[in-house]
Amino acid sequence: MIDAIASWMLQFGALSWLGHTGASVAAVSLVGTALFIFVAANAIVLVYVERKVSAFMQVRLGPMRVGPMGTLQTVADALKLLVKEDIIPQFADKILFRVGPWVILVSAFVTFAAIPFSPTWVPADMSIGLFYVVSVSSVVVIGIVMAGWASNNKWSLYGAMRSAAQIVSYEIPVGLSLLAAVAVVGTLNLQELIHAQAGVGNLFHWIPIPVPNWFIFNNPFLFIAAFVYLIAATAEVNRTPFDIPEAESELVAGFMTEFSGIRWALFFLSEYANAAVVALLTAIVFLGGWQSPFPDIQGARIGMSVLAILAILWTIYVKYKANRFSIYPLLMTVVLAAMAWLFPAFARWLANPGLIWIAIKGGTIIFLLMWFRWTFPRLRVDQLMYVSWKVLLPLAMINLAGVAIWMWLTGAINLVG
Amino acid sequence: MTEAEIYDLLVEKFGDKMVEFLGEEKTPIAVVQPAALHEVITFLNTDERLQFDSLMSLSGFDLGGGEQPLGVAYHLHSMSLNHYFAVKVLLEDRKNPKIKSVNDLFRTADWHEREAYDMYGITFEGHPDLRRILLEDDWEGYPLRKDYVQAEFYRGMKIAKEK
């Protein structure tokens, strides 16, 4: 994408004076700025969504006062944080205290460089994209330890230490579960990973139910790997039930205890950026990224109809079981299905790969993370390590072997030849 | 067992170390000589027939300043036999009131004795950690004594006067 923009700049008469290097630098800055705006907007939107989701789960309303339905609440909060007094504790390590939040933010932010948003939109389409994302996102831990140590606060130090132990431990199941998918395709390039998930196939190769050819569906071991990844990644981004580094009720706020104002806002920004990275990566590696779940127009129509029927059944079930009734999911799916049948253009749009699909998939995963957060209690630090080293790690290892065996069984690789 | 029966048992065992029994009170209570208190409570705690395993409350009190004695009341309950008994001692020496701690029998006495020390200045001998508990460590005087005079200042802060 950067190359494309750079060459467009060179072709565009008014900008040809930039030269090759200049065009590249300009393109990188342009894309970087766009990504940064995306990251900031992402945090603002997700904070609002999180508040609303938690409110609905907790029979509350959530923010309602600022803007329609409280939509401007997070904007107001961000402004407040920006103009707040910048407090640095007297005995803090001033340099590390200032640098820490930025290290965290940068490592969360640069991850987006390799994320493909659509068939054509990928800031840097690199051959080691997956490796890059995993490795860069783990730089976060340095920033957290810096922030925790520099605060000169025992609670912060506890938070930082817990975080370091946790992120280092959970890197391994994360890596291994992603490796399972890499083993199937044989590439680390994220675009190629997505391209390999095109089309429709049988569920787990042999069960004759037509499903999209996503990794989570066409290989039972990758199905498991997806969950291993999701659990481990939840831990890696410090979200409940693995939020022990910030553990509000235990460590006050963990490594961010002493931070306020803009620096604290940076933590928030990177927290949600990380959540978005995890969600997008799950979508890319296991759920087909920007691939549409429908193979063609007819597929889109049938798929939407199935969805509408499921919604109807669900509504009946909920009415019967809990005596609650909501028309909106029903109405939405039925209208969409009807539109797919009535307007071929809409059906074609549904069948096309694109930004919308990765957004829907990523959004679902983020919702899932929020659902975890507002439902589960928090694990203890030793239980957390137990889950990582004694449950997820063996599972991921076996999985990796399983993927190889599966590929041999389905004939994707030939051991003899 | 009723309180009167328990008192009879105690008189049988300790004789004139038991001062009197106030059976007509709403909560009958026996008065014991301070020197014998620990023995009496140990007996109440360990005797087969009594088994007072729980100290419900330990309260200091002051019978009114001047020459009146301070005192400590012990309210006991037996979880296993479900009966009650109360014992109190009167400490004549207001300058240096002393009584043996029952912390070795009931762990709950730890904090209760600290509180009585905090409020009345009663020293519990044998208490492992007799410090003020509710008030500041450097508070002057024992506020629940009837002859307590409120200080003017505490660490330079003016203490508001009542009335």
Added chain:
Amino acid sequence: MTRLNAEEMVLNMGPQHPSTHGVLRLKLKTDGEIVSHIEPVIGYLHRCFEKHGENIEYQMVTPFTDRCDYLASMNNAHAYAMAVEKLMGIELPERVEYLRIIFAELQRIASHLVAVGTFGLDVGAITPFIYCFRERETILDLFEMASGARLLYNYIWIGGLAHDIPPGFVEKAYEFLDYFDDRVREYNRILTGNKIFIERAADVGVMPPEVAISYGVTGPNLRGSGVDHDLRRVQPYSIYDRFDFKTIVGQGEMGTVGDCWDRYYVRVLEMEESAKIVRQALDQLPAEGDVKAAVPKKIRPPKGEVYFRSENPRGELGYYIISDGTNVPFRVKMRSPAFCNLSVINEIGAGWMISDVIAILGSLDIVLGEIDR
């Protein structure tokens, strides 16, 4: 080989900390995550209840008792009123007794709701807390109907009540009970049976019965340790002998008897029992009766002393009152349950991790207003 010079670190938890349930300070000696010694420092909320009590008239003490355990004001005022009534030998009208039971048990539900919710909060589950508060609000609405206040009621007077319940109260109360009936199932679904919650609470902070009794731990904490001791049963005061309810005792379903989970679950089940008592009391409530019939014109108890104890949501609440025959108490001592319950924390909490200490503290359900008085 040289050893690293490792020392224990003193970690100051509180007085400002999200999980100390008020202004409690715990001095933790820690070795990494492991806590080797806990020293509670209390007194930050000391409001001189006993000193005040010696300087004001009997009825004027009631608002102070309300403020001691601010989550169970009704129970506190009830116990104090009963203590003074015992000292004066007042016989109460039936209707007053029933209404007091209704309020005391509703308050017990409300208090346990906070305990259950905040325990969830301490182990990291935020949503159950809000659910519990939703139910508590309904109870507070009932209290507001009767007394005009939502937290500190000053409703139970010596010898009666401040005023009779308003019309429609009984219906509202029934409505609440019907609604509350399957709430416990909801809590069990969202919290009690949650695997992570069980991991966090079961087998943690086990309090053996001997330790509990020796430390004077009472109430749900004692029953969680498997001791069948409920003052409403053991020494029925007021009219508790007329109602049919079970004493809930910890069974150790998920771990050892006396662990945090047991203490938590005893509270959950006790709410059901309290709801049962309220229902029976509402059924039997006499329709007629002046709630102020027995309120004495002058509260001037005869010379003497009384120790009266009752079952507060947190345990055994005792009042030791000495009267010198005037209208001002000579000595009011409050034996507060949370005071004794907290003193056990080092015994059961040392050796566990920081997170566990918070869970144990949450499971003890302390109220600082009552500890410091």
